[in-house]
Amino acid sequence: EPEVTQTPSHQVTQMGQEVILRCVPISNHLYFYWYRQILGQKVEFLVSFYNNEISEKSEIFDDQFSVERPDGSNFTLKIRSTKLEDSAMYFCASSSGPKHYSNQPQHFGDGTRLSIL
Template identity: 90%
Template sequence: EPEVTQTPSHQVTQMGQEVILRCVPISNHLYFYWYRQILGQKVEFLVSFYNNEISEKSEIFDDQFSVERPDGSNFTLKIRSTKLEDSAMYFCASSARESGLVPTPQHFGDGTRLSIL
């Protein structure tokens, strides 16, 4: 079964440094997402991306964050100047075209654990 893959599985970065998290969504999917989960807390939505632009974003997704689909397969999340509170598990997800207005299930990768020192 096709799956979403994320790299690296664990990233350790000094505070203030830039970090790029990478994702390869399922190949025929059109909607892409980033979520994060701070240890012991809820999964939180960051951003959704469709047709090469952001379609929704949360309050967490401030100017320090950006997303890009640099080619036909990768989807990246960049954090420009990392803070201690950015330490979390970051999940990428993708979903197929909606059937009418019904959302289709989101397929998640196994995440990148980001540790900010």
């Protein structure tokens, strides 16, 4: 069964450094998402992306965050100047239809654990 893959599985970065998290969504999916989960807390929506542009973003997704689909397969999340509080699991997800269409659910990757020192 096709799956969403994320790399790296664990990223350790110094505070203030830039980090890029990578995702390969399911190949025929058109909608892409990033979520984060701080240790012990709930999964939080960051951003959704469709047709090469951001379709929705949360309050968490401020100017230090950006997303890109640089080619036909990868979907990346860049954090420009990392802060300690950016430490979390970051999950990528993809779906064939918009999230509010119930029969086109999101499929999640296994996440990247980002540790900011």
